[in-house]
Amino acid sequence: MPKLVVQKFGGSSVATVDRIKKIAQIVVKTYKNGANVVVVVSALGDTTDKLIGLARQIDFNPDEREMDMLISTGEQVSVSLLAMAIHKLGKEAISLTGAQVGISTDSAHTKARIIDISTKRIKDELKKKKIVIVAGFQGISRDENITTLGRGGSDLTAVALAKALKADICEIYTDVKGVYTADPRIVLDAKKISVISYDEMLELASLGAQIMQSRSIEVAKKFDIPLHVRSSFSAGAGTQIIKEFKIMEGVLVSGVALNKNEAKVTICDVPDKPGVAARIFKEIAEANINIDMIVQNISRTGFTDISFTVEKVDLNKATKVIKSLLPKIKAGGVLQDKDIAKISIVGVGMKSHSGVAAKMFRSLGKAKINIEMISTSEIKISCVIRKGKAELALKILHKEFGLSKKSGSNK
Amino acid sequence: MPKLVVQKFGGSSVATVDRIKKIAQIVVKTYKNGANVVVVVSALGDTTDKLIGLARQIDFNPDEREMDMLISTGEQVSVSLLAMAIHKLGKEAISLTGAQVGISTDSAHTKARIIDISTKRIKDELKKKKIVIVAGFQGISRDENITTLGRGGSDLTAVALAKALKADICEIYTDVKGVYTADPRIVLDAKKISVISYDEMLELASLGAQIMQSRSIEVAKKFDIPLHVRSSFSAGAGTQIIKEFKIMEGVLVSGVALNKNEAKVTICDVPDKPGVAARIFKEIAEANINIDMIVQNISRTGFTDISFTVEKVDLNKATKVIKSLLPKIKAGGVLQDKDIAKISIVGVGMKSHSGVAAKMFRSLGKAKINIEMISTSEIKISCVIRKGKAELALKILHKEFGLSKKSGSNK
Numbered sequence: 001m002p003k004l005v006v007q008k009f010g011g012s013s014v015a016t017v018d019r020i021k022k023i024a025q026i027v028v029k030t031y032k033n034g035a036n037v038v039v040v041v042s043a044l045g046d047t048t049d050k051l052i053g054l055a056r057q058i059d060f061n062p063d064e065r066e067m068d069m070l071i072s073t074g075e076q077v078s079v080s081l082l083a084m085a086i087h088k089l090g091k092e093a094i095s096l097t098g099a100q101v102g103i104s105t106d107s108a109h110t111k112a113r114i115i116d117i118s119t120k121r122i123k124d125e126l127k128k129k130k131i132v133i134v135a136g137f138q139g140i141s142r143d144e145n146i147t148t149l150g151r152g153g154s155d156l157t158a159v160a161l162a163k164a165l166k167a168d169i170c171e172i173y174t175d176v177k178g179v180y181t182a183d184p185r186i187v188l189d190a191k192k193i194s195v196i197s198y199d200e201m202l203e204l205a206s207l208g209a210q211i212m213q214s215r216s217i218e219v220a221k222k223f224d225i226p227l228h229v230r231s232s233f234s235a236g237a238g239t240q241i242i243k244e245f246k247i248m249e250g251v252l253v254s255g256v257a258l259n260k261n262e263a264k265v266t267i268c269d270v271p272d273k274p275g276v277a278a279r280i281f282k283e284i285a286e287a288n289i290n291i292d293m294i295v296q297n298i299s300r301t302g303f304t305d306i307s308f309t310v311e312k313v314d315l316n317k318a319t320k321v322i323k324s325l326l327p328k329i330k331a332g333g334v335l336q337d338k339d340i341a342k343i344s345i346v347g348v349g350m351k352s353h354s355g356v357a358a359k360m361f362r363s364l365g366k367a368k369i370n371i372e373m374i375s376t377s378e379i380k381i382s383c384v385i386r387k388g389k390a391e392l393a394l395k396i397l398h399k400e401f402g403l404s405k406k407s408g409s410n411k
Numbered sequence: 412m413p414k415l416v417v418q419k420f421g422g423s424s425v426a427t428v429d430r431i432k433k434i435a436q437i438v439v440k441t442y443k444n445g446a447n448v449v450v451v452v453s454a455l456g457d458t459t460d461k462l463i464g465l466a467r468q469i470d471f472n473p474d475e476r477e478m479d480m481l482i483s484t485g486e487q488v489s490v491s492l493l494a495m496a497i498h499k500l501g502k503e504a505i506s507l508t509g510a511q512v513g514i515s516t517d518s519a520h521t522k523a524r525i526i527d528i529s530t531k532r533i534k535d536e537l538k539k540k541k542i543v544i545v546a547g548f549q550g551i552s553r554d555e556n557i558t559t560l561g562r563g564g565s566d567l568t569a570v571a572l573a574k575a576l577k578a579d580i581c582e583i584y585t586d587v588k589g590v591y592t593a594d595p596r597i598v599l600d601a602k603k604i605s606v607i608s609y610d611e612m613l614e615l616a617s618l619g620a621q622i623m624q625s626r627s628i629e630v631a632k633k634f635d636i637p638l639h640v641r642s643s644f645s646a647g648a649g650t651q652i653i654k655e656f657k658i659m660e661g662v663l664v665s666g667v668a669l670n671k672n673e674a675k676v677t678i679c680d681v682p683d684k685p686g687v688a689a690r691i692f693k694e695i696a697e698a699n700i701n702i703d704m705i706v707q708n709i710s711r712t713g714f715t716d717i718s719f720t721v722e723k724v725d726l727n728k729a730t731k732v733i734k735s736l737l738p739k740i741k742a743g744g745v746l747q748d749k750d751i752a753k754i755s756i757v758g759v760g761m762k763s764h765s766g767v768a769a770k771m772f773r774s775l776g777k778a779k780i781n782i783e784m785i786s787t788s789e790i791k792i793s794c795v796i797r798k799g800k801a802e803l804a805l806k807i808l809h810k811e812f813g814l815s816k817k818s819g820s821n822k
Contacts (some may be wrong), residue, residue, distance in 0.1 A: 017468045017469060019466065020469065021469065046669070051488070054428065054492060055491075055492065055495055056487075057428045058428060058432065058495045058496050058499060059495045059496070059498060059499045060490060062495040063494065063495060063498050065505070066491045066494045066495050066498070066505075066506060069487060069491035069494075069506050069508075070487070070488060070491035070492065072487075073487045073488050074486045076480060076481070076483075076487075077462070077465075079475045079480070080466075080478070080480035080481035081465060081466065081481065082471060083474065083477045083480075084466055084470045084473040084474060084477050085469050086473050087470060087473070087477070088469060088470045094476070094477075095477060095480050097557075099510070100556075102553055121555075144532075145511075145513055145534075146508075202667045232450060242645035277729070282539065318706070326763070329780050
């Protein structure tokens with residue numbers, strides 16, 4: 001049986017007609033190598049943002065069902081153009097919307113979850129030797145309304161299709177060559193990682209590496225779907241994302257990530273009583289605000305300070321929620337701080353090695369970088385520091401954990 | 412039971428966000444007057460042409476199935492934006508694609524024919540007191556591919572929906588105030604016609620009045636659906652299009668139409684034998700070229716000249732077909748003439764009045780305008796003249812048949 005490959009191309013890979021022609025060549029090359037190919041495509045460049053802009057001119061908070069109707073057109077344009085470009089190269093191709101494929105979702109418009117994927121239509125078209133091109137990011141609800149899967153949803157479409165079709169591999173084509181040990185725009189000797197585990201990629205994605213949507217990596221992990229993040233613009237292998245046990249040689253730290261999109265909220269002089277923290281974070285959750293790190297300082301004389309970080313876009317909303325809560329919990333006041341950065345080291349090797357955290361804190365201390373908050377998981381350590389020191393911290397840690405010395409592989 | 416109104420808005424009526432807001436007001440006003448409202452919308456302004464341009468950058472003759480996938484997005488954008496604009500005015504509305512409505516067509520991509528319309532979804536939404544907005548110009552084939560109905564297809568969607576839903580009226584909103592006795596840009600005292608028959612409108616539409624797609628008028632006639640052509644930009648009645656017998660007072664000539672988009676082909680010295688003309692027009696038909704007028708001159712000495720008119724875009728194709736045919740039919744040669752215009756007078760009154768043609772020819776003759784070809788039907792007379800005399804001819808006939816004197820009504 002021939003290999004089945006799912007290939008996903010993001011918005012920057014289809015931003016212009018010339019780029020569409022270029023990715024048609026990548027797809028046709030894979031097909032000519034004997035594989036069955038299912039392609040998932042995002043909307044052209046900034047199309048989605050333009051459509052959202054159009055809607056906002058009418059209503060700043062448009063109905064979400066109509067929003068999905070509107071923005072799902074973006075992918076429909078790119079899949080049909082890619083099909084034409086593949087025809088022009090002499091191969092048969094057919095484009096399909098989420099509804100035509102049968103990507104069933106719930107009815108949570110603009111952030112729907114996939115319930116089920118019917119593989120019949122795709123399999124029928126593959127049997128006819130066609131390259132199948134699927135509109136990413138979209139599905140259809142049980143009541144026949146068009147839904148979208150949220151930002152980065154095309155990654156999810158690709159991974160979910162790879163699962164449903166039992167694909168041999170899911171390739172994520174993007175505008176970078178793969179996952180790096182640190183942001184190569186800041187750390188000039190950062191190296192491309194050739195193999196990484198799902199968990200590490202998950203930490204790197206959620207920490208701001210922004211190559212793949214986190215939810216899609218979770219799904220890939222759950223169903224053990226091998227991913228390959230690679231470049232639309234240059235040949236050569238990218239970064240493979242696979243199960244941890246398959247990575248032969250343990251590496252202490254795989255990469256260092258920087259996130260400057262968070263802000264800190266501090267609630268001062270909170271009565272140190274059971275239930276107060278629970279009350280605060282219940283209200284925050286009800287306002288639909290995602291919290292990242294939480295730190296509670298040592299209680300002095302029955303009062304404590306509670307700090308947490310949120311995405312900057314949620315900062316004012318979070319502060320407002322807390323302000324209205326202050327009299328009820330009898331706390332002293334609330335402070336905002338936008339001038340922070342989060343620096344994180346990620347690596348499966350940490351699980352079995354002690355001393356990694358100590359080494360991180362010592363390195364930052366030596367450089368006179370003050371650590372304001374700390375949060376850890378089995379495979380990562382994050383520290384909040386002053387924003388002005390962020391790039392310096394990234395370079396120091398990248399060097400300290402020996403990432404610069406690598407020769408393009410961390411196997 | 413409340414009245415059911417189908418309202419259709421063309422591309423120029425939704426060309427900008429401000430215009431979308433404006434037509435939302437028209438729709439909501441109709442709804443507030445107690446009617447059930449189903450709205451059909453075309454793509455925004457020149458969206459369809461832009462999408463076709465994008466496709467042509469990839470392949471000058473793109474696959475038609477993919478073309479439909481591409482251009483059907485235009486209407487999906489406009490229906491969702493209109494739904495948002497109606498929500499903003501405080502009324503409930505829902506947008507639906509051709510597929511969601513259940514507009515079943517054959518598989519003739521880019522020029523599909525409607526086979527059947529399921530009214531279930533629309534009726535369900537109307538029962539929920541929603542304004543239903545349907546994407547014009549599109550449908551879905553039995554094998555679940557998106558189809559489009561050809562240029563002007565949104566008119567057809569509106570008329571077909573009016574029929575399927577047993578609507579009380581189908582309103583066609585456009586950028587003119589109605590149907591005029593002649594093109595008001597040329598004949599300054601042309602008057603808006605308040606009532607006209609389907610047949611007259613059909614002649615005026617196919618003769619170049621370009622307000623409504625001919626096929627949609629044919630469907631309206633067949634099922635006796637009252638049409639009302641009116642302006643998106645100004646209030647007040649437009650032109651009602653109804654059954655002939657309902658027009659109370661017979662009018663000799665309803666309007667004068669000018670068409671400068673045709674060209675003439677003349678085949679010289681054709682042997683005057685049975686079957687030759689049939690052979691010529693069979694080949695032309697097989698090349699998918701539509702012919703308008705045909706004139707065969709009086710035979711002299713066993714040879715004749717045959718002239719016909721075609722759309723200018725088909726002129727070179729037609730000439731090529733004839734050239735390759737010349738040796739086979741032993742004809743002398745072929746001539747092209749782009750410098751012609753067709754002037755036509757239309758009116759149901761002609762059926763019962765003789766002398767209309769004579770009056771037309773006499774008027775043109777008095778002004779030294781030579782008539783090169785003549786074609787007649789029960790309700791119209793068309794003459795081919797030199798293009799340079801076209802505007803003059805229009806003004807003369809408009810005056811001669813008393814159209815200028817009317818006070819805004821021809822009842």
